Amino acid sequence: MGLRRIWIVGLIAFVAAVAGVFVGRMLVDTPRASETELHALLHREAKLSDEQETRLRPIEARFAARRAALELEMRAANIRLAQAIEAEHGYGPRVTAAIDETHDIMGALQKETLEHLFAMRDVLDANQTATFDKIVVKALTADAR
Numbered sequence: 001m002g003l004r005r006i007w008i009v010g011l012i013a014f015v016a017a018v019a020g021v022f023v024g025r026m027l028v029d030t031p032r033a034s035e036t037e038l039h040a041l042l043h044r045e046a047k048l049s050d051e052q053e054t055r056l057r058p059i060e061a062r063f064a065a066r067r068a069a070l071e072l073e074m075r076a077a078n079i080r081l082a083q084a085i086e087a088e089h090g091y092g093p094r095v096t097a098a099i100d101e102t103h104d105i106m107g108a109l110q111k112e113t114l115e116h117l118f119a120m121r122d123v124l125d126a127n128q129t130a131t132f133d134k135i136v137v138k139a140l141t142a143d144a145r
């Protein structure tokens with residue numbers, strides 16, 4: 001192996017590693033964190049009564065189970081993405097398919113989080129609903145930082 005070839009292989013490996021970390025961050029960490037934050041914020045600000053907490057308990061349990069399942073799927077998809085990047089050293093068909101897969105899972109998580117937020121909204125009184133809507137609108141319309 002010539003020196004030039006070794007250098008190129010090293011560079012490709014480095015770029016693939018950086019791309020893997022970057023794509024992983026972009027796809028998983030950021031959107032999930034913001035949704036989880038919004039959900040936690042809504043629970044904090046809604047000031048639920050004991051009766052509302054009781055009504056919400058099964059709804060929360062169902063959502064927590066779905067979220068855990070989707071997070072597991074996402075972890076598996078990320079491993080497939082890392083393997084695809086390693087195998088193709090670039091933007092090949094396996095990488096494309098793996099990225100599509102992570103997008104699908106992320107989309108499902110976003111959809112189910114929104115559905116859950118509406119299920120939560122149903123147990124709120126008029127005052128709480130106003131607060132809830134204000135927080136959601138603010139979160140959704142905040143400028144991309």
Ligand SMILES: [Zn+2]
Nearest residue numbers: 039060116120
């Ligand atoms: Zn909730």
